[in-house]
Structure formats: C-alpha cells, structure tokens
Amino acid sequence: MSVPVPLDPPRRLVELEVDGRPVRVPEGSTILEACRSEGIETPTLCFLDTLTPVNVCRVCVVEVEGSRVLAPACSRRVEPGMKVRTDSDRVRTSRRMVLELLASSVDLSLASPDVGRWMRDYGAEPERYGPPAPAAEAGERDARRAGHHEEPVDGLAATVAQPVKVDNELYVRDYSRCILCYKCVEACGVEAQNTFAIAVAGRGFDARISTEFAVPLTESACVYCGNCIGVCPTGALMFKSEHDLRRQGNWDESRQRVVETICPYCGVGCHVELHVQDDEIVKVTSPLDHDITSGHLCIKGRFGYQFTQRRAPVGASPDPGGPPEHAG
Amino acid sequence: MVGLATVFGAGGGTSSYEEVENTDLVILWGSNARETHPIFFHHLLKGVRNGARLYVVDPRRTTSAQWADVWLGLDVGSDIALANAVAREIIHAGLHNTTFIDRATVGFEEYAASVERWTLEQGERVTGVPAEAIRDLAHAYARADRAILCWTLGITEHHNAVDNVLALINLGLLTGHVGRYGSGLSPLRGQNNVQGGGDMGAIPNKLPGFQDVVTDEDARRRFEAAWDCEIPDRYGWHVSAMFDAMERGELRALYVIGENPARSEADGGRATRLLQGLDCLIVQDIFLTQTGELADVVLPAAAAGAESEGTVTNSERRVQRVRRALDPPGNARDDIWILAQLARRLGRDWGEVTPRDAWDELRSLSPMHRGMSYERLEAMGGIQWPCPDEADPGTKFLHARLWEEDPERRGRPAPVSVVEFEPPVEELTPEFPIRLTTGRRLDAYNTGVQTELYASPLRRREALCLSPEDAERLGVSDGEVVRIASRRASLEAPVRIDRTLRPGLAFLSLHQPDEVQTNLLTIDATDPKSGTAEFKATAIRVERLAQVPVGGR
Amino acid sequence: MDLHPIDAEPTAGEREAVDLVLGPPESGWRGGEWRPEVDGHVAFGGRAERERRHLLLPALQALQERAGWITRGGLGYVCRRLAVPPAEAYGVASFYGLLSTEPRPPRVAHVCDDLACRTAGALELAAELERLVGPEGATESGSAWLRSPCLGRCERAPAALFEQSGADSYQWSVAPVTAEQVRAILAGEPWEGPAPSDGAPQTEDLGARAGLRLLRRVGLVDPGSLDDYRANGGYAALRRAVELGPEGVIREVKDSGLLGRGGAAFPTGVKWEAVARQPVRPHYVVCNADESEPGTFKDRVILENDPFSVVEALTIAGFATGAERGFVYLRGEYPLAHRRLVRAIEAAGARGFLGEDVMGEGFRFDIEVRRGAGAYIAGEETALFNSIEGRRPEPRNKPPFPVTHGLFGKPTGINNVETLVNVLEILRIGGPAFAGIGTPESTGTRLFCVSGCVQRPGVYEVECGTRLRDLLGLAGGVRAGHELRAILLGGAAGAFVGPDALDLELSFEMARSAGVTLGSGVVMVFDETVDLGDVVLRIARFFRDESCGQCVPCRVGTVRQEEALHRLAAGREIGSREQELRLLSEIAQVMRDASICGLGQTAASAVQSALQRFQLFDGRSS
Known part of the structure; x- marks a missing residue:
C-alpha cells in the first residue's frame, strides 16, 4: 500500500567546459559539483555538504572565462557554455596564497591531512611572512576594538594564537586553530540548531567567534549540542574527552572503531556513530548523509552515552560523583 | 497510540519529519519539542525558515513556544475545550473541508452539534486563551494548504488522554489535514522505542x-x-x-x-x-x-x-x-x-x-x-512501515487511501468522535490552589538514571518553578526551600522563579528523584483507555519554611 | 525564538531611547508592562518579530547615543524587543567603529588622521592632543579622543567629529580644528567654531556657478525649505517622470548614457530596467550615501546643501523601478547631513511628495534613512544591504546581483547620491541632450573631491573628459611655493599618478586606458613636503582596519601587506627588498583575484601603484 511520494522534479542538464573537458551536470549545480563529477579534486575548507556555502575561505577558487576575478567553486552555479579552469597559474597562485596566509596565522596541525597535502602540492611557504608574534593574553583578542590595531613591530607576523578556552566539562575552544570558516556559527544558527550562542564578533583580522560580550559558554545560550564541534574542520572546537586524551597522549584514531547505532533517548531516532577506543566511547558523531540528523545531535545524544561506562557494577548504587567505571 | 488506532486502524504518526520542512503550518500541541525532541525541532525550524507558520499550544511559554507566531497558553487540562472551540469556529466560518468530510469520515453531524456550544467566548472562559487567538488558530489551520499537527505527553498524560487525542484528530479530519504529503497528525514519541x-x-x-x-x-x-x-x-x-x-x-x-x-x-x-x-x-x-x-x-x-x-x-x-x-x-x-x-x-x-x-x-x-x-x-x-514486500520503499505518510475516489480503495471511513471536555480530576481549591504540571528538560531523560551520569553544564538542582507573581505572593525568593503539598504527599524543594509560568501554574521535572521525588505528589488518576496517568495536572499548595535560602544552582 | 536573555536590565534612559526607535513594547514578553491575564495566556511573535530585524542598528545607535556605549542591559533589552540573539547583536555592535561594547565617556572626539588631514597637520595635532589631553583612548578626564579614518571633511582638513551622549545626545563635526579646540570641547568649555562653508568653491563665483548642473542649488537654496527647493526647479523632474511613466523614465536614463558614479561605472538605465522587469516583489531602491572612501566628500556637500534633490531623485528611482520603499544609507560621520536629510524627508512627506499617493499621481513611495556606524565596508552595496537588515555588514558573493537578490533578498536598485542627482538633470534636459555633455562614453558632468596640497580644496563639477590639469587649475593649483609630487586618484582604493599624468582626461575610458580609476572622484594632491611612504603606510593600515574579516585573502592579506611595508620602512626586510616587493605583489594578486568584494580586490592597488611609480622605502626618498 505504498503511495506515490512527491519527488524533486527532473532537472535539466547544463553543459559546460571544465579544464577543456565537456561536462554535463543538472541545472543549479555548483562548479564544485561539476568538478567532483569529473573527479577533479578541489580543495575546500569552509565548505560542508550539509551547510549552505558561505564561500569565505576562497581556497576553492577557479577561473571562469570572462570573469574579472576568480570564482568560488563551492557556491558559483554552473551556466550553459561556461568555461572553467581549475589549474591555471592564477588559480594555483590564489590557492597557494590562501593556504599560506592561513597557515602563517593559524595553527593547522589538527586540520584534515588533506590540508597538509594541498600545502605541499601548491607549494605554500607560510614561514616567509616572518617569525610569529607572541600569543595574545587570555581575553585580549576578545576586547579588540573595531578599526584599531597596534602597528606591526619587530618584523613579527601577527597570528590568532591565544590560550585555550576551557569553561565547562564538555567542550573546549582553541581559537588559535580557528580559520573563521563560519561553520560553527552556521551550525549553531540557522543551518541547524538555531540557538545562536556564538556569532562572529569584531572585524578584520580581529574578527573572532564569540558569545555576547565574550561571556563563558556556561553563561551563554549554549545548549551543548556539539553541532559546532561536529562541523569544525581544524580542531579548534573539540570535545573535552578528546582534548584530555590528546593532552595525555592517549588519543589514537588507529585504535578506534566507529559503530553506527540509534540514540537511546527520545523517540526521534537519531543515527549516532560511537567512536570506540579500548572498549570505551571516546566521541559521538552523527552521519552527515542521514536525513534525520544531517550530522546534528542534541546534548543527550552527544554526551548522554556516558552511563554505559559510568555504570556501577550491579549490586551497588550508581554513584554519579565517583570515578568512571569501565566495562569488563 | 490508542487514539490513532481507534480512528485510522494503525497506531502511528501519519507523517515524516521531512514533511514538516515542507508544510505551510505546524501546530505543536502539548509538546515542547525544542527540548524533548531537539532534532525533530531542527526539521520544524527548517519548515519555519521555509515560511511555515508555527502555533504552539501549551500552558507554559516553553522554549518551543518562543518560536511560535502565536502561543496559546491554555489552562492545564483544557485541551478539549480549546479543540472544540477551534472546531466550532472552523465550521461556523465555513472553512471545514466538506469534500473530505463527506468522502472519508462518518459522524460529522453529531460532532458538529456537540461542539456547537463551544463559542470562542466559551473557549476563552474555559481555557483562558483570548478568543481572538483561538479564532486565529482556527482560521490559520483551516486555511493552510498543508498543515501538520503534532502532540506529545502534554496531551496524553491526562486522565482523559484518549479523548484529548481524539479531539485533535477531529481537527485533522475536519480540515482534511491528513493523508497528504505535508498534512498529517504526528504524535512525537517520548521514548526511543x-x-x-x-x-x-x-x-x-x-x-x-x-x-x-x-x-x-x-x-x-x-x-x-x-x-x-x-x-x-x-x-x-x-x-x-x-x-x-x-x-x-x-x-x-x-x-x-x-x-x-x-x-x-x-x-x-x-x-x-x-x-x-x-x-x-x-x-x-x-x-x-x-x-x-x-x-x-x-x-x-x-x-x-x-x-x-x-x-x-x-x-x-x-x-x-x-x-x-x-x-x-x-x-x-x-x-x-x-x-x-x-x-x-x-x-x-x-x-x-x-x-x-x-x-x-x-x-x-x-x-x-x-x-x-x-x-x-x-x-x-x-x-x-508499512512495508509489505521487499520491493516496497516504505511509506512516508499514512492514510492516503482516505483521499481515493473509489470507495473500495478508500476503505473504512474515519470516525469523527464526539468528545466532551472534562476538567482535570483534581480541582484547585483554596487548600490546594496551585496547578502543578510536569515535564522534561533538555539535558535529562525520564527519572535521570542515565542522564545523571554525564556532566551536563545545564543541569541545576531540581526546583519548583513558580511565576514571579506567585513567588511574591508567597514571599519566597529564588533558591529558597519551600514545602510542596498535594493531597497525597508533601516534600521540600527549592524554588526557581520562572517567567514562562503565569500565576497559579507551577512546574517540576521528574529527572532528579533523589533531590525531588515529584511523583510522590502527582495523582494516579488514569485514562481508562490508554492507562496513562494524569502527570500533567496536580493540585498543590506551596508553603514557606522558616529557613534561610540556599543557593539555587 | 528561544533567546537566552542577558542577565542585566536596561536603565530607564536606555529603555526610553530604544522605545523611541522601536515604539513601545508590544507585550510583557517584549519588555512591556506585565499583564498576567493576557501575557500569561498568549504571545505573538515569530515571523512578525523577525521581520523587524532591520531596526537593530538604529536601536544600537540609540543605546550608544544614550549611554555612550552598548551596555549589557541595553543590548539585552534590544534583543528582547527584536527577538535577536544576544551573540548576534554583539557581533553586529562590535563590528562598527562608532559603537563601543566597552565603557566610553559621554564626550568623545574622533580626530581624523587620514590622508588629506595628514597633509594639513593631523599628526602634529594628535601629538599636541596627547600633550594637552592625554593619550588616545584615555578616559580619566571623563572624555576621550580617538584617531579616526577619513571623516569626509577633507576640504577643510584637519577634521574632528564630536559625540555627546546622554538624554540630549548630539554629534557635530568641526573642520578645520585645532588641538586647543578639541581640548576645549572635550572639557565642555565654550569654543569658537570655524565659519560655515558649503564645500563647493565654484558656487561662490557667479561665473562658474552658471555651468553647474549637479551643484546648481548648492549655496543657493535653504536646505531646510521645500518651497525654496521648488522655487529653484525642485520637483520638476518628478513631474516630468510622472508624465513619461516608468518606461519613459528608464528610456531617458538609458539614452543619457549615465554611468554609475560609485566606482563601478555600470549603466544606470540598464540597472533600473533590470530591476523594473523582475517579477519578484516587492522591489526596493537604495541610495548609497555611505561615501567612506578616504578623500571623498561630494555626496556630503549635496546632502548638506541640497537634501531635497536626493529625496526627489530617489522617488524617481522608486517610480521607475516599481519600488514603494526606499532607503538612504548615510555614513555615520555626517551628522549635519543626517539632520538635514531627515528634515527634508519629513517636509516632503508632509506635503505629499512622499507617502501613500505621491503628488496625487497614484503611486506610493516612502523613504527611510539608515545611518552607518563607522565601517568603510558598509559602502559596498551588498554589505550595505546586510547592514540595513541588521546583520554584520559583510559583503555577499556576487552573483546573484542586487537587481535580482538585493535588500531583504528582493530586486533592488542601488545608486549613489551623485548618480541619482544626475537623473534630475537628465529629466530636466532630456536623455539625448545629456548624452551630448562630456565624452561619448562618459556623459554628463562629474563631481571631483579635490583635496590635499591645493590652494582651494573642495568639490568641483566638471564635464567628463576635462583634463586633470584644468581641474587642478580650478582649485588654484598646488599650494604656493610648492611643487606637485603625486596625485591619488580614486581614493585609497584607487591609484597614484605623478605630475606626468596632468594631461589625463577625466573620463572612464581614458582612466581605464591609463590603468587608473576615477573611483569616487577623489583627486588628492601631494606636494614635496609630504612623506609618501607615510601615506602608503596609512593606506595599508586603513585596509587592515576596514577589512570585514570574512574572506582569507583580505583578512590576512591586508595584515601581511602592512607588515611587509613596515619591514621595508624600517629596513628590516626578510631576505631582500626585491623579495619583499615580490611578496607584496603576490599578496596583491590573491587579494585582487580571490577576495569576495571590491575592498579586498582593491586593497593593494594604491600601494602597488605607489611602489611602482615612486622609489619608496629605499632610503633615498622621503
């Protein structure tokens, strides 16, 4: 007794040229999608399939014939007859420079391994901007005034380095790693959670992700859904569990397996991925490509698993204040 | 489950989450999905961003209600009165879907007669919701091309739970908001399975x-x-x-x-x-x-x-x-x-x-x-479900059969049920003047045995939430421990002043029974058809202790 | 929306200031009087609330003017009134230079130290202020002075903008200003202001005045009098527009060959036609009066002296494009222009030149004024839309273009002040006649902002194609006894030329072929007394300060550009001078090619032109 379900109306195909090759993709596709359909790798940082492109990192730029400037592949829609070049000198220079400028100002050491590979492929040399300036004091970057900055001194290169923010038991925020891709703001905001605990504040190089008046998360609107962490590409936002394991030197992805199951709480039925290391859940994510969650969870789904490993042995009362009990 | 099974033969929500993104109007009735079904609420917000209007019916102005175009803050347990007043307004304004009613339902005439006394003014008297807001809801729901009505335990944790559900299903039948993509009746299940x-x-x-x-x-x-x-x-x-x-x-x-x-x-x-x-x-x-x-x-x-x-x-x-x-x-x-x-x-x-x-x-x-x-x-x-064979993709929404022209395929018509309003079992009296209602908070679940084992930064000590007016009348301050008495038991708990409550309405969760054993207070008057108890409506009294306040957090 | 409230209350004054902008609170839920019997049972909001987001910036400005800064209680109240998340509102407030999210004293002086003012002693003035008042930003005295980018008073440099917060808040600028005057004003002492001037020297000379088209009423009419405006030809163009009908107006504008004067030189008629044809409704028209390009002040001269012309021209734009609502986005540093424009709009509305039935001709049009708050980027058209919408003024990617997706995502015609005022002239003399003025490709006249080391700085109106030499001649040439060294054309986003360029014809086509831009009409003159290296460093600082920070090439590129220039200036090159120049040129390339908007795309152009044209930072010059 299945019934017809409205499907997306069929889309027309658009023909364009990418690096001299003819490509046909559905109308409304982006250049990035066209490149992917041809197997052309395009570096991306601020792009994520589940979020509306904000096209701010500019590492995906391509050359579109007839266009004065380069175009972001992630958000520019294809047009019939468009001629796109993804590997011209102009494109390579811009991509190299974007990677170089970022790497000279942000700690990219926990970004995906792709980033390191792109840096090598494009020949990025972040060192040539000079030695990095000392890290800012805690809170100093949060207080910078729009439109005013200190003059550069001693040939040092400004960076966003600053102390890690740890103000609760579930998240840490290490903005020395923040490339301002806006993904966390989007995920906290209109694209998923709609809590708006964080936004971009300040401007220019002093722009930063912030709560209102830079209050700690515990005084903000944050509901600890962890969706910002789920989308962060550089490890600037991290579960405290992972942060602590990393600090102890015990984080080891090669020893981890991922099991997909269903969240045990409310009746929505969110798909969760349990990351298990040494028979312990160390992180919970959700698949981006499942339409119930699109990668997003709530606080219970994200952190509520801890009962499985803090469960007291049967026969004793549960003791929430005591040390974690491990299985086995 | 009983209500839907009675009317349609299958005890399941009719619609998919996806449809909430693509509908024109959503009613959340007795549901604080923002906190109790957060990821469903993501889908709902996509709908809102796509232009859907949202109406929330709840005694409290919950975090869900704060998203609403209109929040209707009815008195606890007056859901049937509100639903019947909405129905009467729809019928009197000529906005009921006569094609659907004729074709797919039985019992409309008796039903229409039974709601006749529920004028907007009568609705306002019984529910406390201004007549204009009731009218607005009725017209918006009936005029919407597609509309989804969702409910949760705010509807079912009452002594007349099944009648409550039937009253809502009636609205769907009256307007034909069931059996089509983007139109449906969806109870959100409180527990994972x-x-x-x-x-x-x-x-x-x-x-x-x-x-x-x-x-x-x-x-x-x-x-x-x-x-x-x-x-x-x-x-x-x-x-x-x-x-x-x-x-x-x-x-x-x-x-x-x-x-x-x-x-x-x-x-x-x-x-x-x-x-x-x-x-x-x-x-x-x-x-x-x-x-x-x-x-x-x-x-x-x-x-x-x-x-x-x-x-x-x-x-x-x-x-x-x-x-x-x-x-x-x-x-x-x-x-x-x-x-x-x-x-x-x-x-x-x-x-x-x-x-x-x-x-x-x-x-x-x-x-x-x-x-x-x-x-x-x-x-x-x-x-x-249903998915009868391995070639079947499954079923996004139920009861499309009701829209079939062929009576054979249309099958059993859906009964529109006469449901009468009955107030909560426990009346408010001078001795027990405050209505206690219960519910969940975002970071916790049921009696808290699982959720108390993670370090939620949102968790605060369980407290009796009171309106500022009641707190002032009682002379209690935020964090002060008070005695709460119902006709069955009494216990002590701190007070939290909560602007989302109006005078005479109080709230407790069930999540931290070791701190506040809420269910000692609640009444076990149960619905004869579903067996659900009236967790949502208890009469209590709050008394000041001669003690110094303690921290609320 | 389920807002997390800020745990602080507004003062009565803050509440009053916000309510003046937003009206009284609609319910107890929005900060009004709590009525349990109503508010306890019903609340309205949702879409209706979210649609008032465009009042966020005006509400924040009201707070700033009342308390001198955006307090937590004040921000919290605005958020509750408009259902804006506090983090977003803070993100908006912390973007703008004229808003402060930290305590600021009630009286503040913004002292310009930008390019033109530097040629008039701004640096010495600042040094003296440090001596007289204390260091920049110090608040011990109950007042403070801050360095500011260009205030748009370059013809009377050096300039300062004063803000007095409180119940009787007021902003005013003083130019030229001395350190002693700044001190006196900050101390609340009486002071003598400079004599008023309309900023357009041609209007003082009867002979020159006859040839003026855009400035024809400047200095002649009372800017506060609608009748005076009408007595001098005002509203004849709107009358003519109504006769022609929307298509007729667009045809005239197309025939005139008018190109946009904001810098991009797009044909205005084509733009209007594209908006008019969009099936999506509503349409909007926007007047971009956020001229913040250092060295630009022409729009200010029109707005201060002939505000009705802008009102009339925007009304015509609305009529032609099918818009019933228009916005003027005026830069926050122009308090006098703001007062005069608001008064003009009120007067026009009172006399039926705006409103439900404009001139009894059966069409509706209204204008709202929005003030900027100290952000150069807000003059970029899509950033400007975001600013009006109550969001951070970050530019949007284009395409889509404003003609299809503009203000509030709807088809929008956006033009700057000078472009719009040209339309009055087109309707006065007809499109074909207008096309006969200037050069075939650059029709009409243009306003140039001549400043720096010239005898008579000011706004000059000349026919397109006039030679640079002749324009400088109108301004009396270089200061007596000095020699021309360089001219900055088009502002910080433009390019330097040398004395060899004096024969350049000031038209779009000749500028293009010479590899320069006329931009917003800046012609800033530097003689041999000016340290060009210092000017270049100031430009680099300007772009670093004004980058919105959204895209990587501009956010980091403007920093690295400034750092490299400082290394050159200090003689601490990494590697060689050539290496640094190569680095600068690669930074310039990625900013030009890969930035989202015009700011990043031009953030290196003046710097690069200076490095190429003059031997800077080599120990020999300056």
Missing part, C-alpha cells in the same frame, strides 16, 4: 503489527501456529490497570523490563507500596534502579543503544538498526539471551536466538514489516 514497543505488540490489546488480539482471529491463529501455544482471546492490562490489580490482590507477580515504576508512576508512594506487597518482583535493567532495590530477583541487562543488536522504531514509523559497540559490563546480558534462558528454564528451549532470528520471525507474522530485511534496513538507513 515507544513506537517499536507498540509495533511489537507490547500493548495489552495488539499482537505485533497492530493486529488485534480479539477481533483479528486470523492473526491470532497465525501466531498460535507459529509459537505453538494458545494466546488468550482477551485484552491484557496496561500498567495502571496492573497497579489496580495489585491493589485488588489479583496481580501477585511482576516482571519489569527496563522501567522504573517506583519512580516513574504517578502517586509514587502508592506504587512503591504495591510493588513491595507483591509475592514476586523481577526487575531486568541496566541499572539497579529504585524499583530494582525492591525486587526479589534482579537480572542485569545490556544497554540497548550500545551493547546489543536489534531494531527500534522512531516517531515517523522508521524501523532502524541498533548495533553493539561495547561489551556489557560484568554479568549483564542481552535481553534476548535472558528471555531465551528463562524460556528454557520454563520448559521451552528456543536454542540460540539471535536478534535477527527474532526479527525474521516478526516479518513472517506482521504484514507491515514483511519487506524489512536486515539488509534493506541497513542499506536504506531504516524503513518506514
């Missing part, structure tokens, strides 16, 4: 697949043949009826799997007394719960979400695979293993039963699950 439990026959009147144990004799025979046993041709007891049977001494032994009735039942004092009086209490759970503490035998079980294999069904009828990520601790065992061992000791050797064996047996007996092989469930990320 409530829907699955119903699907599997863990309700007193149905075999797996919503096959009636009494009226569907064929089904019963099939199960008897498959299980090689005789199935009683009468309905069983729901939980509240069980407690009544304990009270009468008819029920002497109880086997509790994954429930904590000593804390979760209304009038917890009575529940504990009755559990203690049993000849035999067996508790199977992942924790030694307060109920387990009373048990003769405790069977430690594996946790469903992470330590065992199987399936669950969600609020959009999607059957989903659950997988094992961890070994259960100590001697804890999988539920199926425990049941099989029990069966063996009771004289039936089922051998090694795997979750998949159990599932395949179900598929052979429940037509609506037949097409859901494990392979398909995994490949498709879950399948929505």
